[in-house]
Amino acid sequence: MSRISRIKKILGVVSRYRLDEFVDTDKLPTLARTGLKLIPWRLRTAPNLPRGVRIRKSLEELGPVFIKFGQMLSTRRDLLPEDIADELAKLQDDVPPFPQQQSIAIIEQALGDPVEKLFKHFDATPLASASVAQVHSAKLLTGEEVVIKVIRPDIEPVIRQDIALLHTLARLVEKYLPEGPRLRAVEVVADYENTILDELDLQREAANASQLRRNFEDSKLLYVPKVYWDYTCHTVYTMERISGIPVTDLSQLRAKGADLKVLGERGVEIFFTQVFRDSFFHADMHPGNIFIDASNPADPSYIAVDCAIIGSLSESDQYYLARNLLGIFKRDYHEVAQLHVECGWVPPQTRVQDFESAMRAVCEPIFERPISEISFGQLLIYLFQTARRFGMEVQPSLILLQKTLLNIEGLGRQLYPQLNLWDTAQPFLEHWVQERYSPQSMLKKIQRQAPSWLEQLPLLPDAVMENLQHSRDLEQSSSLQQRRLDNFQAQLESGKRRGKYRTLAFIALLFAAAAAIPNSANLLAQAPPLTWLLALAALILYWRSDSSD
Ligand SMILES: Nc1ncnc2c1ncn2[C@@H]1O[C@H](COP(=O)(O)OP(=O)(O)O)[C@@H](O)[C@H]1O
Numbered sequence: 001m002s003r004i005s006r007i008k009k010i011l012g013v014v015s016r017y018r019l020d021e022f023v024d025t026d027k028l029p030t031l032a033r034t035g036l037k038l039i040p041w042r043l044r045t046a047p048n049l050p051r052g053v054r055i056r057k058s059l060e061e062l063g064p065v066f067i068k069f070g071q072m073l074s075t076r077r078d079l080l081p082e083d084i085a086d087e088l089a090k091l092q093d094d095v096p097p098f099p100q101q102q103s104i105a106i107i108e109q110a111l112g113d114p115v116e117k118l119f120k121h122f123d124a125t126p127l128a129s130a131s132v133a134q135v136h137s138a139k140l141l142t143g144e145e146v147v148i149k150v151i152r153p154d155i156e157p158v159i160r161q162d163i164a165l166l167h168t169l170a171r172l173v174e175k176y177l178p179e180g181p182r183l184r185a186v187e188v189v190a191d192y193e194n195t196i197l198d199e200l201d202l203q204r205e206a207a208n209a210s211q212l213r214r215n216f217e218d219s220k221l222l223y224v225p226k227v228y229w230d231y232t233c234h235t236v237y238t239m240e241r242i243s244g245i246p247v248t249d250l251s252q253l254r255a256k257g258a259d260l261k262v263l264g265e266r267g268v269e270i271f272f273t274q275v276f277r278d279s280f281f282h283a284d285m286h287p288g289n290i291f292i293d294a295s296n297p298a299d300p301s302y303i304a305v306d307c308a309i310i311g312s313l314s315e316s317d318q319y320y321l322a323r324n325l326l327g328i329f330k331r332d333y334h335e336v337a338q339l340h341v342e343c344g345w346v347p348p349q350t351r352v353q354d355f356e357s358a359m360r361a362v363c364e365p366i367f368e369r370p371i372s373e374i375s376f377g378q379l380l381i382y383l384f385q386t387a388r389r390f391g392m393e394v395q396p397s398l399i400l401l402q403k404t405l406l407n408i409e410g411l412g413r414q415l416y417p418q419l420n421l422w423d424t425a426q427p428f429l430e431h432w433v434q435e436r437y438s439p440q441s442m443l444k445k446i447q448r449q450a451p452s453w454l455e456q457l458p459l460l461p462d463a464v465m466e467n468l469q470h471s472r473d474l475e476q477s478s479s480l481q482q483r484r485l486d487n488f489q490a491q492l493e494s495g496k497r498r499g500k501y502r503t504l505a506f507i508a509l510l511f512a513a514a515a516a517i518p519n520s521a522n523l524l525a526q527a528p529p530l531t532w533l534l535a536l537a538a539l540i541l542y543w544r545s546d547s548s549d
């Protein structure tokens with residue numbers, strides 16, 4: 001679809017659902033305001049539907065890229081009002097599958113052989129089909145059952161075009177919606193662009209899966225299907241086929257007798273392990289991507305597919321998260337606020353007491369509820385909202401983590417409603433903080449760094465000398481700058497003074513001239529010495545102005 005017809009379609013949707021009603025027309029330039037008033041769709045009454053439904057239906061009509069965008073938006077509960085977020089969460093991207101001949105053509109072109117030669121069996125009917133990719137099952141010549149993921153043909157230009165439109169819409173939203181700036185639409189679209197473009201590269205997804213698999217190789221908690229690299233490239237990803245129970249299929253899990261409490265707790269444990277031990281977490285914890293191996297019902301484990309979106313935290317983000325969660329759950333808001341200032345997350349002039357009382361105000365009502373109802377994800381949303389208000393830049397990786405945490409909680413509580421996340425998380429976090437900052441781990445860190453420090457040791461004297469010289473130069477240049485600045489200021493002052501004296505001299509001269517006019521009506525002319533006096537005053541003032549340099 002060309003860009004023009006896409007824009008026409010968007011305008012059609014805007015008019016059908018009267019999305020223009022959400023615009024703050026006072027903020028519009030006059031031309032646009034008048035234009036909007038003249039547009040005939042304003043005669044059409046708005047559909048009698050809540051605003052969330054109007055937005056959801058609009059996105060549905062705009063197609064898969066917008067639908068996925070809406071799904072992603074629904075997880076930004078830190079930005080969106082609840083009614084809209086709830087409605088957007090209902091979006092389903094059930095896209096019709098693309099013809100099997102196209103799948104086969106893509107596989108054959110990517111892997112360089114006809115499908116019959118590549119596989120013992122290839123199931124042309126897709127197992128699943130979504131907006132970016134489609135999945136087929138097959139059997140390798142060596143007998144292994146596999147699943148092949150194929151990127152939808154010609155999807156990339158469509159995505160790029162729609163993303164460009166979304167960027168434009170985001171700029172408009174930020175500018176012309178009453179709550180525009182708070183919605184951070186431009187940032188949200190940029191974030192979405194990154195994730196959807198990541199999904200287009202299956203080699204990258206396979207590499208993520210391969211890393212996640214290795215991270216949990218020695219653990220019984222999580223299994224990730226093996227990648228068949230000989231049958232994988234940017235557009236085709238071949239992996240081991242797994243047979244698990246979808247995590248949301250509670251009746252099947254119960255029928256198997258799976259221990260749901262253990263499952264719920266293990267979900268939390270896996271998440272915290274990924275975040276803190278590996279700093280590599282699966283960030284698309286969509287129920288369709290998680291399966292359960294309940295072959296041993298008392299010891300059930302997880303299987304994860306779809307590793308396109310992976311999150312990773314820097315050491316300082318890990319520290320931020322662990323210390324703050326511990327602080328919040330101990331209800332030690334003072335510590336939370338102090339940490340923010342000490343670590344430079346908020347500006348140094350922030351008043352600790354203000355931050356502390358803001359956190360207390362949002363957290364205390366939450367802690368009124370039983371711990372099994374408290375949402376970690378929600379607490380993080382509050383923490384980020386407060387920190388933002390005090391000037392902190394919340395990193396996108398932390399937002400991704402918070403969204404994933406909400407998903408994990410949702411899943412965990414679906415499995416076991418009384419799940420007490422804190423019971424699992426607290427020992428984990430305390431242990432992590434202790435371990436990370438224990439003398440032993442500091443020693444280990446030093447040991448790890450030592451070879452590179454040793455290597456750089458011979459360069460140290462030179463570097464020190466260079467630095468000394470540099471700071472001396474800097475000192476000299478800064479005192480030179482200071483002198484220049486002082487000079488400049490002095491000149492400015494004397495200029496001002498000179499101007500003042502000259503103005504006074506001019507006025508005195510003017511009066512002297514007036515007094516010199518022989519006219520009976522001229523009061524000044526009645527006293528002739530006045531002319532001389534004024535002329536003298538003008539002369540003195542002029543002389544002062546010259547000597548005021
Ligand atoms: N290794 C696998 N074994 C069995 N089924 C799989 C496997 N990988 C994916 N699937 C099925 O295909 C669906 C879509 O795969 P997924 O990788 O999640 O694609 P998408 O990125 O389109 O969501 C999954 O929800 C799952 O049902």
Ligand SMILES: [Mg+2]
Pocket residue numbers: 286288289306
């Ligand atoms: Mg998926």
